[in-house]
Amino acid sequence: MKVFSAGVILFSCFLAMFEISAASLENNATSKINNTIPLAPGYGSLGYKMAAAGSYKLPPLGNAPDGKILDEQGRENSLHDIYEGKYTLLSFIYSNCKDVNGCPLASYVFYKLKAEMKTDPVLASKLRLASLSFDPEHDSPEVMRLYGANFKFAGDKGEWRFLTTSSLSALEPILQDYNQDIQREMSVNGEETGDISHILRVFLIDPKLKIRNIYSLGFLHPDLIITDIKTLILEDDSYKIASNENTEKDNHLVPILSVPGDDKSGYETGDYVTRSKSISARRGAKADLLALAKNPPLGLPAVPEPETNRLTTEKIELGRRLFFDRRLSFNDTFSCAICHIPEQGFANNELAMAIGIEGRSHRRNSPTLYNVAYNTSLFHDGREQTLEQQIWGPLLAHNEMSNPSIGHVINKIKQMPDYKGLFEKAFDGGGVNMRNLGRALADYQRTLVSADSSFDRWYFGKQEGALSKKAQRGFQIFTGKGRCSSCHTISEDHALFTDNKLHNTGIGYNEAMGIKPVTERVVLAPGVFVEVDSAILDSVGEKKAADTGLYEITQNPDDRWKYKTPSLRNISLTAPYMHNGSLQTLYDVVSFYNKGGVKNKLLDPLITPLGLSEQEQSDLVSFLKALTGSNVDMLVSDAFDAPIGDLTNSDPNWAHDGANN
Structure with a gap:
């Protein structure tokens, strides 16, 4: 020595x-x-x-x-x-x-x-x-x-x-x-x-x-x-160069793993060129999700853990396996990840409203699962309060995973050989049951925490050059003239960017009243558009089911068309926006609120015209884009590494699905 x-x-x-x-x-x-x-x-x-x-x-x-x-x-x-x-x-x-x-x-x-x-x-x-x-x-x-x-x-x-x-x-x-x-x-x-x-x-x-x-x-x-x-x-090709107006370094790197495999951005332009990615090129690396949840990135508080469901590596890994397992659906084709797609912000960029098993339509957009651990209510209408209970909604819904009963799901997993001993290991000898299935899936979702964005490093980390001047101006609008922080809250030492409440912005009212333009613009091919009469589109499409939001849960008429305030973290990754996916871009969202939403007698009093100039709206969008967490690629890569639950001849449904013929 x-x-x-x-x-x-x-x-x-x-x-x-x-x-x-x-x-x-x-x-x-x-x-x-x-x-x-x-x-x-x-x-x-x-x-x-x-x-x-x-x-x-x-x-x-x-x-x-x-x-x-x-x-x-x-x-x-x-x-x-x-x-x-x-x-x-x-x-x-x-x-x-x-x-x-x-x-x-x-x-x-x-x-x-x-x-x-x-x-x-x-x-x-x-x-x-x-x-x-x-x-x-x-x-x-x-x-x-x-x-x-x-x-x-x-x-x-x-x-x-x-x-x-x-x-x-x-x-x-x-x-x-x-x-x-x-x-x-x-x-x-x-x-x-x-x-x-x-x-x-x-x-x-x-x-x-x-x-x-x-x-x-x-x-x-x-x-x-x-x-x-x-x-x-x-x-x-996993990263691109982006500019930062506030520093001399104009070549900092921005992650772009979070895009669809067949990214259609710019499809409306005549010079669009396909850039579909081969699924075989997707390689993942397992992450230490427990460590991430125990030490959340800059800008987030401690991850809430129920007394009855403390985070453990075994439960997280089991929940991760279940989340990506298509066999949890009635016909072995549909997993949680098919609606909450990791590379699409754990949401779905390609569909305004979710599509379930066998193409069955859903009324609402797939919400992101980033930072879902902090939500005090779940689903767009807030009908569930815990992640442990939430999972049974999609597992049993006819237009999602379509299982006939809780017992059917439990018995099916019990017969899958690759789950042998995993529940017992994760739950101190406890086997497959309704409670443990919910706890495992909840633990995995609680680890999907993402922050340490450019904003966080500037605001909480006091790094002067972390946020561009344009985004800084946008932040002033966000907390000032735009009044966005009234609902998308920021605390002294962290920011969830949601008040976890439900509000009527007019989007639901608009849809319920059937208010739409006389004609709608339809893209036939890159750069080729036609205007189609809305009545013609209605005649060939399925009529949308009524959706009155929180009213369906409370039956209080004053709760009509109220929906949850989403977090704005990673918002640039999770288009389209609103509960029904009706707004395609962040510019559309800012413009919608700048106009004061859609007037109706139950419109939330916080929703009023803002009077923002074009420059102010552009600055506000720049701020929103600066809320992408630094660790999204890590979470996406971890998801790419997860098993997807392929049906084998050892599974209970092998003969029923005709896979051995």
Whole structure:
């Protein structure tokens, strides 16, 4: 431990100086450590303007070699397993290195990257740091774990692994494969001094195990590395560049996994080009949903947990399996996820109103499940109060999953071999029953918490540049002239953006009265429209069922056409809007409220004309778009990893469905 302590103390001095300021290190470090050695560029500002992310290519330089390593807990693993699922920066170091431009430089640059992950959730979700020791004789797993503890000040966002090997013989093939030449320095009497000489190299490895760049002393700089990583992320079409008017960085990344596989955005234009995605290309990665729920993202309060249904990993995983299992429907074709589609905001972007089993129509739009844990009432009419009870509505509804009875659902699951023992494991020996099924599905839905949006980082996190000037103006309208926050509430330390109440905005009244234009515009093909008489459309379509909202629950005439206030979090992902999906865009929604809703004698008194200009409406929409949580891609990716409950010859309905013919 004597050798390790010297290295830790030395590097702690570097960190302490950098915590004061990078400039103080640049001015003082050389005089404190070695007056004759100038610091590498990685310690200071870059000194020149970088190319924009995505403006260049990083072709693969070859395959990233594998090798057996030990993690901080002494568990054996392989480098390829460490690289899995993320872009990885691999640095070879040893803990007692005294060369300021050697291992300490690599660790300092990693420290700066780790700190950047704290403010850039996309970077945190896509990048992993890994420091592998050159010196397994001294750098045991415990030593590497303690060495890593020196960097805790960079924050807890992002992943940094500290690795070693079981012996020099285990390390040697890794060094050869990565072309890492090391020399162990000897004293005049021929004994090793403990010092190691090597050429500094850091490897950028993509999730497909390809080396995409190798950084040496003169190019190991956090700004360069971040731009390279953003360039690679842009290549995989999971992200796009968006502008931020408030900062000099105009190439921050915005997640776009949450779009339909056959995205029809812009279909009305003549130059529309299809961009359908292959379902085989959808790859997911399991997330730690319990940890997410126990530590919700910035902007959200603690997740409510009923005394009778505390969150556990076993219940969450069981609920996740049930949520995506199509066999829970009467004919084995329809799961909860078919109406609440993960990549469509856990809603449905493609249908104004939901469609159930065998194409049976529904009266209302599929509401998002993001942050449903905080809802004090459920369904658009507020008829249920707990997630544990809510699930039985869609399971039994004729136009949703169409099961004939509770007992039918329970008995069916009992006969599915892949659920054997799962309920017992999750509920301390309790089997499949109505209560446990509801509790498992509720626990999974409670983990779908999403925040840490640009707004949250600006408002709650006090990060001045996190929100564009345009969106900031929109926030002033939201809380001021627009009076939006009267119903979409913001608290001192969190924001649910809903009062959890029900209001009459006039949308339901409009529909109930059959108020519609004489003609309706219909898209026949990209850029091709026709105006069709509304009476003709009514004659060929099914007549919509009456919908009077809360009145159907209370039978109080004053409650006609009242519907729940939805949360506005992730609102840009969950179109179309309102309880019946009648408004297609956020601009439509803002325009609707700007006009004062639809007049009727029961119209909520909060709904009055706003008098917003076109610019003010545009600013307000920009604010609403800034409410997308940083972790939506993580939740979507986790959903992609879930099993979907394919019918097999071991299932009770195999013969009934004719699958064996």
